[in-house]
Amino acid sequence: MWELIQANKRKSFFLFIGMTILLLLLGYFIGSAVNPYSGGITGIVIALIILFILNMISHFSGSKILLAVSNAKEVTKKVHPQLFNVVEEMRIASNLPAMPKIYIINSPAPNAFATGRNPKNSAIAVTAGLLSMLNRDELQGVVAHETSHILNRDIRFMTYASIMLGTIVLISEVFLRGMFYSSLAGGRRSSSSRGGQGQLIIMIIAIALSILAPLFATLLYFAISRKREYLADASAVRLTRYPEGLASALEKIAGSHEELKTATKVTAPLYINNPLKRKGRKASSLQSTHPPIHERIKILRNMAHGANFSDYQEAFSNVKGSVKPIIPASGLTDHEDIQIRKGEAGKGKIKNARQSKRNLEDLMLNVDRYDFINCVCGLKMKVPPGYSGNEILCPRCGRKHKTIK
Amino acid sequence: MYAVFIFLGIVLILIFYIIGVYNSLVKLRNQVKNAWSQIDVQLKRRHDLIPNLIKTVKGYMKHERGTLDSVTNARAQAMGAQTMGEKSAAEGLLSGALGKLQIAVEAYPDLKANQNFLSLQEELSSTENKISFSRQNYNDQVLFFNNKTEMFPSNIIAGMFNFKEEEFFEIEDQTEKKVPKVDFA
Numbered sequence: 001m002w003e004l005i006q007a008n009k010r011k012s013f014f015l016f017i018g019m020t021i022l023l024l025l026l027g028y029f030i031g032s033a034v035n036p037y038s039g040g041i042t043g044i045v046i047a048l049i050i051l052f053i054l055n056m057i058s059h060f061s062g063s064k065i066l067l068a069v070s071n072a073k074e075v076t077k078k079v080h081p082q083l084f085n086v087v088e089e090m091r092i093a094s095n096l097p098a099m100p101k102i103y104i105i106n107s108p109a110p111n112a113f114a115t116g117r118n119p120k121n122s123a124i125a126v127t128a129g130l131l132s133m134l135n136r137d138e139l140q141g142v143v144a145h146e147t148s149h150i151l152n153r154d155i156r157f158m159t160y161a162s163i164m165l166g167t168i169v170l171i172s173e174v175f176l177r178g179m180f181y182s183s184l185a186g187g188r189r190s191s192s193s194r195g196g197q198g199q200l201i202i203m204i205i206a207i208a209l210s211i212l213a214p215l216f217a218t219l220l221y222f223a224i225s226r227k228r229e230y231l232a233d234a235s236a237v238r239l240t241r242y243p244e245g246l247a248s249a250l251e252k253i254a255g256s257h258e259e260l261k262t263a264t265k266v267t268a269p270l271y272i273n274n275p276l277k278r279k280g281r282k283a284s285s286l287q288s289t290h291p292p293i294h295e296r297i298k299i300l301r302n303m304a305h306g307a308n309f310s311d312y313q314e315a316f317s318n319v320k321g322s323v324k325p326i327i328p329a330s331g332l333t334d335h336e337d338i339q340i341r342k343g344e345a346g347k348g349k350i351k352n353a354r355q356s357k358r359n360l361e362d363l364m365l366n367v368d369r370y371d372f373i374n375c376v377c378g379l380k381m382k383v384p385p386g387y388s389g390n391e392i393l394c395p396r397c398g399r400k401h402k403t404i405k
Numbered sequence: 406m407y408a409v410f411i412f413l414g415i416v417l418i419l420i421f422y423i424i425g426v427y428n429s430l431v432k433l434r435n436q437v438k439n440a441w442s443q444i445d446v447q448l449k450r451r452h453d454l455i456p457n458l459i460k461t462v463k464g465y466m467k468h469e470r471g472t473l474d475s476v477t478n479a480r481a482q483a484m485g486a487q488t489m490g491e492k493s494a495a496e497g498l499l500s501g502a503l504g505k506l507q508i509a510v511e512a513y514p515d516l517k518a519n520q521n522f523l524s525l526q527e528e529l530s531s532t533e534n535k536i537s538f539s540r541q542n543y544n545d546q547v548l549f550f551n552n553k554t555e556m557f558p559s560n561i562i563a564g565m566f567n568f569k570e571e572e573f574f575e576i577e578d579q580t581e582k583k584v585p586k587v588d589f590a
Contacts, residue, residue, distance in 0.1 A: 081524060081527055081528070082527055082531075085527065085528070085531035085534075085535075086531070088531075088535065089531060089534045089535050089538050090538075092443060092447075092535055092538045092539045092542055093538035093539075093541055093542055094542075095436070095440065095542050095545070095546065241541075
């Protein structure tokens with residue numbers, strides 16, 4: 001486990017360096033294209049300042065912004081005791097230094113993500129749809145996957161990577177748009193002044209870079225996020241000792257047709273499964289943020305011998321038919337056998353569709369801090385959080401009830 | 406002159422290396438200790454939950470005196486256990502008694518619909534999970550520590566400062582460990 005974290009830290013570092021170099025090149029050439037005398041240096045300085053500011057923001061409030069954008073609400077144990085218990089179980093198994101904060105997203109689409117600065121300041125967000133759909137063992141699998149993202153330092157890595165990507169995209173866009181408008185407005189000035197072949201070449205390089213850099217950075221970001229998903233699956237199995245839990249959960253998630261409306265292209269790689277349902281696109285392409293979910297399920301179900309990293313690697317090779325290492329070699333050193341335990345994944349939680357829909361609605365109201373009062377006549381009253389009176393009348397039988405607050 | 410500097414440089418690097426390894430050994434050993442106390446916390450939590458459970462269940466399960474008593478007794482024994490061996494034996498017994506109670510509950514549908522009981526049951530089964538996960542984590546931490554004390558070159562430093570290997574927490578109850586045999590005959 002520890003070696004894996006080290007390997008991840010090293011990779012984060014290299015990615016950071018690579019993207020920084022890309023950014024500096026971009027800054028230099030765009031700067032030179034705008035002003036051939038001192039523009040290069042100015043461009044680099046501006047690029048660095050933008051990067052610094054964005055990093056500061058992401059470091060101090062990145063996860064808050066992310067959670068707010070996703071419309072996630074922090075909840076207390078009272079809202080969903082089982083979720084809290086499962087998260088704590090995984091905190092214990094993974095030896096995290098602190099309990100992650102727990103958020104629920106009020107959406108029927110089943111999904112989950114983890115975020116945070118480091119393992120001490122982390123958060124796990126799950127949707128109400130996920131909670132209503134999965135049984136305990138399956139929920140444990142999903143939470144284990146998210147805990148692995150925290151443990152493997154994926155959360156910080158992904159935040160940095162997305163910030164770098166965002167900066168590169170921003171600078172390129174501004175430059176390209178600027179070029180476009182200035183060529184519309186003052187074409188004469190640019191053609192008459194500061195000519196020369198050298199300047200033209202720099203201009204061409206700058207344009208090419210601002211078109212290619214975002215593309216390249218995006219592909220890099222997606223490629224890495226795909227690999228991290230496999231790694232988090234492998235770590236999740238090692239934590240729970242139960243591949244079927246996660247496999248069955250992924251199967252239910254894949255079977256859902258609900259769409260998560262608050263997810264965007266930038267936040268998509270953070271989720272356990274791609275929340276953006278794109279129609280008519282090939283599942284496994286360079287552009288996808290997640291490995292195909294059915295492949296992940298197949299790999300998990302192929303793990304017959306044990307719950308170790310090497311067992312996952314073996315299953316991965318069996319399913320994909322390639323020997324591409326998905327786990328860094330340093331993570332495959334522990335040779336002791338880890339047995340798979342038995343569980344109850346796949347056993348239906350949904351008895352009838354109407355009841356499960358009602359449960360989902362109740363949970364979502366609960367997240368929104370509604371109070372529930374059961375009347376003797378069998379009616380369940382849902383009191384909104386803004387209700388100020390001390391008493392409430394049952395609309396069916398007229399009995400008086402005290403509100404809890 | 407140069408030779409002296411180079412020699413001093415090497416000695417300095419060596420000293421820093423030893424300090425680094427020593428500190429990581431201490432850190433790993435502390436993590437083992439911490440993991441051990443985690444198990445205790447969860448065991449204690451289980452002891453605290455049981456009186457509540459018995460109180461809730463009692464009214465429904467009048468004909469299961471024996472099962473309830475065995476849980477209460479096992480709890481008392483587990484709480485009184487002093488040595489390591491006693492402890493794991495008593496906790497194993499308690500797990501068994503609770504398991505029997507879980508099975509007995511199946512015959513009481515009224516009880517299974519009781520909201521209070523359901524939330525208690527969730528707490529209890531989660532605590533069982535937490536016990537086994539903290540045990541799993543303890544073994545993980547022991548593995549990391551032992552690897553460090555055994556592997557070259559950190560084993561030399563571990564030997565110098567007398568770091569000894571820690572023992573794994575093996576499950577006492579053999580039935581818990583057994584893999585079911587499949588017989589095709």
